[in-house]
Amino acid sequence: MENEMIKYLSKHIDLTDKLTNVIVESTIIKSFKKGTILLREGELSNKSYFVFKGCIRSYMLKDGEDRTIEFYTEEQPVSPLSYETGVPSTHYLECIEDTVVSLSTAKHEKEMFQKYPTLESVCRVIGEVMMSNYQEAFIDYKMMTPEERYTNLIKTRQNLIQRVPQYQLASYLGIKPESLSRIRKRLKQK
Amino acid sequence: MENEMIKYLSKHIDLTDKLTNVIVESTIIKSFKKGTILLREGELSNKSYFVFKGCIRSYMLKDGEDRTIEFYTEEQPVSPLSYETGVPSTHYLECIEDTVVSLSTAKHEKEMFQKYPTLESVCRVIGEVMMSNYQEAFIDYKMMTPEERYTNLIKTRQNLIQRVPQYQLASYLGIKPESLSRIRKRLKQK
DNA sequence: AGCATTTCTTAACCAAAGTCAATGATATAC
DNA sequence: GTATATCATTGACTTTGGTTAAGAAATGCT
Numbered sequence A, B: 001m002e003n004e005m006i007k008y009l010s011k012h013i014d015l016t017d018k019l020t021n022v023i024v025e026s027t028i029i030k031s032f033k034k035g036t037i038l039l040r041e042g043e044l045s046n047k048s049y050f051v052f053k054g055c056i057r058s059y060m061l062k063d064g065e066d067r068t069i070e071f072y073t074e075e076q077p078v079s080p081l082s083y084e085t086g087v088p089s090t091h092y093l094e095c096i097e098d099t100v101v102s103l104s105t106a107k108h109e110k111e112m113f114q115k116y117p118t119l120e121s122v123c124r125v126i127g128e129v130m131m132s133n134y135q136e137a138f139i140d141y142k143m144m145t146p147e148e149r150y151t152n153l154i155k156t157r158q159n160l161i162q163r164v165p166q167y168q169l170a171s172y173l174g175i176k177p178e179s180l181s182r183i184r185k186r187l188k189q190k
Numbered sequence C: 001a002g003c004a005t006t007t008c009t010t011a012a013c014c015a016a017a018g019t020c021a022a023t024g025a026t027a028t029a030c
Numbered sequence D: 001g002t003a004t005a006t007c008a009t010t011g012a013c014t015t016t017g018g019t020t021a022a023g024a025a026a027t028g029c030t
Helices: A002-012 A017-026 A081-085 A106-115 A117-143 A146-156 A158-163 A166-173 A177-188 B002-012 B017-026 B081-085 B106-115 B117-143 B146-156 B158-163 B166-173 B177-188
Strands: A028-032 A037-039 A047-053 A056-062 A065-072 A092-095 A099-105 B028-032 B037-039 B047-053 B056-062 B065-072 B092-095 B099-105
Touching: A002 A017, A002 A047, A002 A117, A017 A106, A017 A117, A047 A106, A056 A166, A056 B117, A065 A166, A065 B117, A081 B117, A099 A106, A106 A117, A117 A146, A117 B056, A117 B065, A117 B081, A117 B117, A146 A158, A146 A166, A146 A177, A166 A177, B002 B017, B002 B047, B002 B117, B017 B106, B017 B117, B047 B106, B056 B166, B065 B166, B099 B106, B106 B117, B117 B146, B146 B158, B146 B166, B146 B177, B166 B177
Parallel strands: none
Antiparallel strands: A028 A099, A037 A092, A047 A099, A056 A065, A056 A092, B028 B099, B037 B092, B047 B099, B056 B065, B056 B092
């Protein structure tokens, strides 16, 4: 399991053997059953995750409605906003499949950063890459129509479409389930 | 001018006097005339900016149309995606007013990080806060209708509405100028 | 397996944004 | 200061998504 995490980190920076060991040894692995809520609205989080297997969905309630913010699947890091800012969470984190993650706490992370400054560099770089990805996702969202967003999702995250219920996909795409149904119908006719 | 930058950094972390001095001394200040293009599609950028005065607009061309991604005004940092990733830029950076910025290059930044590791901490923390803000902006965008986005903009960035031409605002809100016109009309009637 | 619940699709109708085209209003250039 | 560009508004019409309600399909539970 840890190997996947090292593989992920290595994509962004050259890890020394020593650092690799430190990471592997201090990694805590946890499993959660489908349906487990990892974080609720109003709660503080001091945990961040790295998904090895399964899927975590982040969503919020607006006007009583469930709106998906993001799906985190294999090899994706999950760091709740309130992890960084200390502000109570506005959104939920839910395992929508049986999920295996590694877990890290803010305290533990801080200690590690002090012991191994290169690790902080790693995290800064990764943070910046995540930031870039996020910016790009936002831009894409803004530039595309719902239909384009759906066809784009088919291209970029084909597996999500199989794994995730339509109504969650719909809210992820910023539309109602009925509209997603219509879009699918429209596309079939082409 | 540098004071504003120190003020901004201090919001996120306690700066030592020494670090403050280092930052002030190594700051390069530049002025650009309205209309100056700082970065073009396809170019690589190794520069990041911090806006003291004026406004930088980032936009891209999609189907020959000019779509605004973001407006950067006083006290906002601007770091092009390609600054981090080394990938040619997909978007433009344009000064839509006479603009004064501080400038930092990737090379200079790297040197500074090696000399002053705390500075890297500062940047990591700021990066994470920016990431949070960005995530939140994205979520807001997804959760709101165009009309809500416009009224929200009035609340949060009133000055933008005065400074920026309607058609740029429209593309920033993800709609056509005609629709923004209609939204404004609708709101007046209330 | 059989029943209940949840999720997905369809249809009719409404509201809002896109499109196209024309007209006013502002800026900008000369 | 006037001519010219650009930008903003308006109107008629189209397209697409939201809403509501119904029924079909899938899933869960005992």
